[in-house]
Each structure stands twice: as structure tokens, then as C-alpha cells.
Amino acid sequence: MISAIGSPAAATATTTSTQANASGGSDFDTFLKMLTAQLKNQDPLNPMEGTDFAVQLATFSGVEQQTQSNKLLAQLVSQLGGGGGLGQTADWIGKEARTTEPVWFGDAALTLDVKPDSSADSVTLLALNANGREVTREEIGPGSGQIEWLGRDDDGQKLPDGMYSFVIESNRKGELISEDAVGVYAKVVETQMGDHGIEVTFENGGSALASAITALRDPA
Numbered sequence: 001m002i003s004a005i006g007s008p009a010a011a012t013a014t015t016t017s018t019q020a021n022a023s024g025g026s027d028f029d030t031f032l033k034m035l036t037a038q039l040k041n042q043d044p045l046n047p048m049e050g051t052d053f054a055v056q057l058a059t060f061s062g063v064e065q066q067t068q069s070n071k072l073l074a075q076l077v078s079q080l081g082g083g084g085g086l087g088q089t090a091d092w093i094g095k096e097a098r099t100t101e102p103v104w105f106g107d108a109a110l111t112l113d114v115k116p117d118s119s120a121d122s123v124t125l126l127a128l129n130a131n132g133r134e135v136t137r138e139e140i141g142p143g144s145g146q147i148e149w150l151g152r153d154d155d156g157q158k159l160p161d162g163m164y165s166f167v168i169e170s171n172r173k174g175e176l177i178s179e180d181a182v183g184v185y186a187k188v189v190e191t192q193m194g195d196h197g198i199e200v201t202f203e204n205g206g207s208a209l210a211s212a213i214t215a216l217r218d219p220a
Contacts, residue, residue: 086192092200101206101208102206104202109149110148111220114144115183122142123140123170125182136153167180198211
């Protein structure tokens with residue numbers, strides 16, 4: 001199992017982004033102060049010529065556009081850099097990622113990583129369908145580790161193909177003491193930049209933010 005961690009390149013990208021924003025913002029603020037001071041202190045009997053003022057405004061517009069360009073460039077560097085950027089997550093394609101989001105269940109068993117409360121004396125695994133409705137409930141016993149989920153109902157019949165997520169209930173002396181989402185492994189087929197950050201897409205559907213992936217491994 002390979003944990004998803006950052007790299008020195010991520011720090012470089014972050015530093016570049018910060019420096020670019022700071023430099024652009026500083027130049028823009030300085031220009032505004034200079035222009036404001038010039039307008040306040042001009043001689044009312046000999047005001048600035050219209051052509052000179054137009055040049056000043058054109059310069060103002062140019063500085064503003066340059067600032068925006070610097071911000072966009074900083075964002076691009078951050079996205080294409082190492083660490084949590086697309087440059088690294090592209091290497092996740094073909095690997096199996098651990099997520100608590102719904103994943104596809106078909107013919108093959110799913111690997112679940114269960115971590116109940118350490119003080120529990122009994123643990124129940126719940127399987128939820130794509131609508132979040134409970135479809136199976138089974139006792140799995142206390143203890144942490146990986147288990148294979150075969151997707152069978154109480155009669156031993158295979159559940160329909162579809163998206164499933166999992167929850168464990170930890171109990172002690174008959175009382176519920178915790179309820180936690182279960183990590184499940186799914187194969188990564190794509191990574192892309194979304195509205196809330198880098199998104200990882202799984203085989204046969206389902207997705208999760210890259211920041212929510214807690215482990216990676218080579219396919220079993």
C-alpha cells in the first residue's frame with residue numbers, strides 16, 4: 001500500500017504562487033497610490049492635460065491586466081506542479097485508491113478497510129446503495145484490517161451491480177459507541193481539475209476529491 005503524500009515540488013509551486021501574487025499586488029497598489037497622490041497635489045490653476053491623464057489611465061489598465069495575468073500564471077503553476085497537482089495525480093491512473101465515496105460493485109469482490117472503535121466488543125458492517133439506503137447488515141467482529149466484501153444478501157444471493165458505500169457501527173455492551181464510514185478500494189481511470197480541486201474518477205463511475213484519497217496501492 002502506498003500512501004498519497006506531497007513532494008518538494010508542491011512547496012516550490014506554492015512558493016512561486018505566493019511570490020507572483022505578492023509582486024503583482026504590490027506593483028498595483030503602488031501605482032494606485034502614486035496616481036491618487038498626483039491627482040490630489042496637482043495645481044488647480046494648471047491641471048493635468050487631458051492627454052496626460054489618458055496616458056495615466058492606460059498605464060493603470062495595463063498594470064491591472066498584468067496583475068490578473070500573474071494570478072492566472074500562479075494558479076497554472078500550482079495546478080501543474082507536483083504534490084497535490086495534476087502532475088502527480090496523473091500517476092494515480094491505473095492504481096487503486098481508498099475512498100469513502102460510493103464505488104462500483106460488479107462481479108469482483110470489493111476490498112474494505114475497516115477500522116472500528118478499539119473498545120468495541122461487536123462490529124456491524126452496513127452496505128448502502130447509491131441512494132444511501134441500507135441494503136445489508138452483518139456482524140464482522142471487532143478488530144481492524146482489510147476484508148473482502150462479496151456483496152451477498154441474507155439468502156446468499158448476489159446483490160445487483162451498482163454503486164455502494166459502507167459504514168461500520170461499533171458497539172460495546174449492546175450500546176452504539178461510534179459510526180464511521182469505511183474506506184473501499186477502487187481503480188482510478190482519470191484525474192481532472194474540478195470546481196473544488198482535483199477530482200479522481202473511478203472505474204465504472206463514481207468520483208472523489210484527490211484530497212480525500214487516503215491511500216493508493218497497485219491493483220490486486
